[in-house]
Amino acid sequence: MSRFSSLLALVMVAVLAGCGRPEFSDAEKQTIASLALSRLPPLKPDTTNRFADVPAAAALGSTLFFDTGMSGGGTVSCSTCHKIDRQFQDDLPQAVGVGRTNRRTMPLAGVAHDPWFFWDGRRDSLWAQALTPLENPLEQAGNRAAFTHYIKARFGERYERIFGPLPDLSGVPANASPLGTDAERAAWNAMPGAQAEEVNRVFANIGKAIAAFERSIAPPQTRFDRFALDLAAGAEPKGDAAFSSEEILGLKLFIGKANCVTCHNGPRFTDVSFHNTVVPPV
Template sequence: MFNLCQTRYRKHHQPKQQKFTHTLSLFIIIHLIFGISQSYAFDLPKPLTLDDFITFDQRQAKLGQLLFYDKILSGNQNISCGTCHHHSLGGSDGLSLGIGEGGSGVGPKRTPGIGADKIKKRIPRNAQALWNLGAKEFKFMFHDGRLSKSDLYENGYNSPAEEWLPNGLTNLLAAQAMFPVTSQFEMAGNPKENQIAGATHDRIDHVWPIISKRVRNIPEYGDMFINAFDHIEDAADVTMVEIAEALSAFINIEWRSYDAPFDEFISGNTNALTSAQKRGLDLFYNKANCASCHSGQLFTDHAFHALALPPFGPGRTRRFDPFTRDVGRMGETDLLEDAYRFRTPSVRNVTLTAPYGHNGAYPTLESIIRHHLSPLKSLQQWEPKHANLPDVPWVSQIDYLVHDDKREMARIESHIDIKPLTLEDDEVDDLLSFLTALEGKTAHKLPLGRPYKVPSKLPVD
């Protein structure tokens, strides 16, 4: 600022060459300070800091680490949160549509089970990665945003549990942790298999007391809850709310990531990005128009968009919907204009979370980028071989019913929120290079990691 004022003061007292030299020097100084000489159609975000995340208690996070990998939270005690959101797979499972309760193993090698324990249905949507879900700016959870902050039910949230969601949940991430345990095909199990599975078909809030009793009756867990929560004086006081709070504390600290080369660049280090990454950044914020949706510090506008992703699998339907399909946000709002819209995912650490799309339709970043460039053509040319679906013969007959339904495909084709765009192959390569600059340097060295054992003594995936 001093140099700028000094230049203005002297402008009438210096030769033309000196004025040019001062102007050029000022430009260089600004370039060195901010690391940005390019103009962008969309503003570059400011760096993320700890203040951008909800606060957490380290004792609760350590407790949450154990609960996250403990199968005691599931109906048949055979699957944990970590099974489908594993450390070795970037907080996801590497599958297009996951294999939930009843399966065995982790990731692409997970098998669908045998006999009476075998799965009855694929998980309808791709297992979302967990990166930065503890950020304060998140407004919705799940692909369709069916969980959000709201006073509608006087408990702080608009959720599938409606008025039955208990009070006391301090953040959106904790509220989210309440629901996988209630899902038949994710963690609860099938009716008549266990007490939890039966309860979830009775009323959703009947599930949580059963789970919390299981947990607090293990002495090690009881002591940890008393130590981690100031208001818990006796293990008998532990509820699903405290379990969810501990899980959210763990997810918040474990998958927090903002030390990528891009973060160094926006903090002023012009050498943090390669030439290809800088060209990709320019495309991302200008010609390719990526930042119109993948905006801000977390690279998401927290909104819902219809991209005409190829449909397959059972889909997540409304209770009265007779079709094997997935209508996205409309399933929550019942508004026709929300049909086939899904929440914009963050692309931080996106290099670690293949496959891509709300149903994992595309196996590589390049393939999902090319879909964005020509969604209708890409939808029409997509082939089932692109989906990473483990072989499950007894459910495979419905895997592509929706994809073969001409009327449903026509409806999807009529709901597209993005316009076609032409990029050269080398420009796509540069975009891919930029996306690698969003991978955190410590993304493979997370603070707590996967525990080797848990208090229930059940096996850890």
């Protein structure tokens, strides 16, 4: 090592030691506080679902969420991918149901706060979202006529106490759906309109019960939330809330130069008072 470079090394050690832990500016502290779970507003009423806050609907929805009977082959439920002990996701790069999908399972903690659903936001109500995996051939691979028969046979009484009388299903084919296989679509098209309407109503109510359950899936407090709370209170974050220098520098980037916070701007995209230019409030 030359004399010059050893001197440089000494200077660098001295500079790094003198730096200590990186600090946040007041503006950064304000942004961090805005990202804390405690800033999550109370759940708004779901104006698309009359049963959203009916406890019996949520209870039935919870049964259906975990029931593998709610699939074509009887092997997959919502909870196959949305696992209760992993914030309702599965740690896989791509979700696997009846087949392998091309997307990652989204966590459901706090999902009822979202204005729209799926990675691409292609559903705008929680109950309509729930119907999609039920008929997706790679996920639950069922069809609405089969689900309607299943609900009547298995949960008829519980269903009727919430949603009123089930229709007469004697003329409804075992398998039929406007989105299914060729045979299922042909069976669906052959059904009288009023009968298709009745099946659609039961299918929609399945979604509404599941959505009522999903309103109860609250996000747990994380290390980040404890860190943000301590920081907002002017206290030195302690225990697992104490961030390492790398974590602090990463957070500075996240809310600063790297612009992540433009989109990832609060618990479930809801704190729109800061930064939010890409995902507008609804």
